[in-house]
Amino acid sequence: MGEEKKLGLDRRDFLKLGGSATAALLAGTALPSSALAAPPLPFNPATPAALPTRNLGKTGYRVGLFSLGGQAAIEQPNNEEVAVAIVERALDLGVNYLDTAAMYGRGVSQGYIGQVMKRRRQQAFLATKTHDRSRDGSLRLLEQSLSLLETDHVDLWQLHHLDSMDDIERIFAKGGAIEAMQQAREQKQVRFLGITGHTDPEVLMEAIRRFPFDNILMAVNAADPHHLSFREKLLPLAVERGMGIVGMKIPARGRILAAPATATTPYKFPEGMKPGTLAMREALYYVLSLPVSTVIIGCDTVAQLEENVALARAFTPLNESQMAALTAKTEPIARQALFFRKWA
Secondary structure (H helix, E strand, O other): OOHHHHOOOOHHHHHHOOHHHHHHHHOOOOOOOOOOOOOOOOOOOOHHHHOOEEEOOOOOOEEEOEEEEOOHHHHOOOOHHHHHHHHHHHHHOOOOEEEOOOOHHHHHHHHHHHHHHHHHHHHOEEEEEEOOOEHHHHHHHHHHHHHHOOOOOEEEEEEOOOOOHHHHHHHHOOOEHHHHHHHHHHOOOEEEEEEEEOOOHHHHHHHHHHOOOOEEEEEOOOOHHHOOOOOOOHHHHHHHOOOEEEEEOOOHHHOOEOOOEOOOOEOOOOOOOOOOOEOHHHHHHHHHOOOOOEEEEOOOOHHHHHHHHHHHHOOOOOOHHHHHHHHHHHHHHHHHHOOOOOOO
């Protein structure tokens, strides 16, 4: 029993994921990268004592198991006091990766994060996204993002929400967004390049085959095996390629949770929808037991953030039988837990 058991994988599954790439995830040092050498990678001095860390693929960055997503309170208009407090507290607690997007609140999320970044930029690996599929449109969004985030560069720039093969064709066509990404990296406005997606694993796999992206942000939770599984083929491919792998939609915006409206976890739960079946601890530990680098979760309150960080700090990997049991528990609510997948 070695590090593979700590990730909740048996020897056969571990080997399927690709030896050298998985070793890079687990090792104390990452594989060398040809990405931007300067400025130096961020460093949050609170992280080493506060959170377990893993390699973010080949980037050379050690990321805490819990990272802060830029939705929930952080994308709500007229919510600056709450949103900024969450970002500040996250950094204080050792969180060292912040994820946002041009689309979140139409710039609101980036603006709140920017209020903190103008003072604490070097404490966070900063990721944002473009939802435009063209070169020129994406470059315009990047300029807006840099301005709102109060920085001259982001650590990770991602193609947002790849949903269809048509998205892929538009991005890789002449004048497509991939040209913007390459140009921005050459001009040192961005350090690494990535993709994100929720709906169809085949779309993301095609993107990975066409370009050596550094990172993937994928929607995966305990209900994943029930429909268009990302874990089955996409996750092993990303590990094989040595990518940073970030999980999202862990609580499915509360839909997977049995008690989504407790004092510390007031996730917004759609009226009339039946309760989920998992505790937050179960939902989080399922995904952290996969070969992911970190997970991002948007928070509504500082108390919710603190609870999630505490869970990540105390993380104990699940074995395959425990993970299978959690997947079985989600079967009655699979469609609502995977609301972001493509359904016929």
